[in-house]
Amino acid sequence: AAKWTYTGPEGEHHWPKHYPYCGGAFQSPIDIRSELLRFDPTLRPIEVQNYNLSPNEQLTLGNNGHSVQISLPSKMHISSLPHRYTAAQLHFHWGSSSRPAGSEHTVNSKQYAAEMHVVHYNSDKYPNMSMAVDKSDGLAVLGVLIEVGDFNPAFEQFLRFISGIKYRDQRVQISGFNIRALLPARLDEYYRYDGSLTTPPCYPSVLWTVFRNPVTISRKQFLSLATALYSSHAQDSSPVPLNGNYRKPQLADSRVVLVSFKE
Numbered sequence: 469a470a471k472w473t474y475t476g477p478e479g480e481h482h483w484p485k486h487y488p489y490c491g492g493a494f495q496s497p498i499d500i501r502s503e504l505l506r507f508d509p510t511l512r513p514i515e516v517q518n519y520n521l522s523p524n525e526q527l528t529l530g531n532n533g534h535s536v537q538i539s540l541p542s543k544m545h546i547s548s549l550p551h552r553y554t555a556a557q558l559h560f561h562w563g564s565s566s567r568p569a570g571s572e573h574t575v576n577s578k579q580y581a582a583e584m585h586v587v588h589y590n591s592d593k594y595p596n597m598s599m600a601v602d603k604s605d606g607l608a609v610l611g612v613l614i615e616v617g618d619f620n621p622a623f624e625q626f627l628r629f630i631s632g633i634k635y636r637d638q639r640v641q642i643s644g645f646n647i648r649a650l651l652p653a654r655l656d657e658y659y660r661y662d663g664s665l666t667t668p669p670c671y672p673s674v675l676w677t678v679f680r681n682p683v684t685i686s687r688k689q690f691l692s693l694a695t696a697l698y699s700s701h702a703q704d705s706s707p708v709p710l711n712g713n714y715r716k717p718q719l720a721d722s723r724v725v726l727v728s729f730k731e
C-alpha cells in the first residue's frame with residue numbers, strides 16, 4: 469500500500485492522490501460546533517458488553533507505524549445500536565511534547581491533548597472487519613477525548629509496556645484489563661454523526677460516537693505516549709519520532725451533529 473504520513477509530501481493534503489475517498493464527502497474528524505448540534509431524544513446510552521477482560525486473557529499491544537493499537541477479543545461489542553457492533557481494536561492519536569494538543573475531533577475549536585478510538589464492525593451484517601470497512605453501515609467507532617490532569621490507572625495497564633514497542637511493527641502481549649475503565653464515566657452523553665475513517669483509505673463507513681466528557685491522564689503518562697514511539701523500523705538508520713498523528717478537522721458540509729444530552 470502507498471505510504472502516508474501526517475506531514476510533508478505524503479501528508480494529509482496529498483492523501484486523495486492515492487486514496488480518493490480522502491477527498492470525498494462525510495470525512496472525519498470534524499470540529500463539533502454548537503451551531504451544528506441537534507438534541508435527539510432517541511439517542512440511548514451506549515451499552516458495551518464484555519469490556520471487563522480477565523488478566524488471564526492476552527492482548528496484542530502494537531506499533532503500526534501510525535499509532536499504538538491494542539487488539540480486542542470479538543466477545544467485546546456494543547449492544548445498544550440497531551446492529552451488533554463487535555470490537556476489533558483500539559488506538560490513539562496525540563500531539564507532541566512541545567505541542568500537547570493532538571485530538572482529532574475538536575469541540576468549538578478546542579483541541580484536546582489526545583484521543584482514543586475503539587473500532588467496532590457490524591457483525592450482524594458482515595462476517596469480518598475487512599468486509600465491513602468500506603460499507604456505509606460497516607463501522608462504529610467510540611471516540612474518547614483525553615486531557616492532561618490526574619493520573620489514570622487504567623491507561624497505565626498498557627502504557628507501562630510501551631517501551632517494548634518503540635519501533636514500527638513491534639508487538640508485545642499484555643494481560644487483559646478492564647477496557648471499560650478507559651471510557652468516561654457517563655456513556656449517556658455523546659455526540660453522534662456519520663463520518664469516515666480518519667486515516668487512509670478514509671472510507672465513509674463510520675458511525676461516530678464522541679463522548680461529551682474527556683478522560684484525564686497525567687502529564688507523565690501523556691509524555692510517555694507522545695515521546696516513546698517511532699514510526700520507523702528498529703533497523704532504520706534515522707529514527708522518525710511518532711507524534712502529531714492526527715488529521716485536521718474536515719468540512720462538516722451540511723452534516724448535523726446529534727447530541728444525546730440537553731445542556
Ligand SMILES: NS(=O)(=O)c1cc(-c2ccccc2)cc(-c2ccccc2)c1
Binds near residue numbers: 532535556
Ligand atoms: N482513526 S480511525 O478510527 O478512523 C481508524 C480505524 C482503523 C480501522 C481498524 C480496523 C478496521 C477498520 C478501521 C484503522 C486506523 C488506522 C490507524 C493507524 C494506522 C492505520 C490505520 C484508524
Ligand SMILES: [Zn+2]
Binds near residue numbers: 559561585666
Ligand atoms: Zn483513530
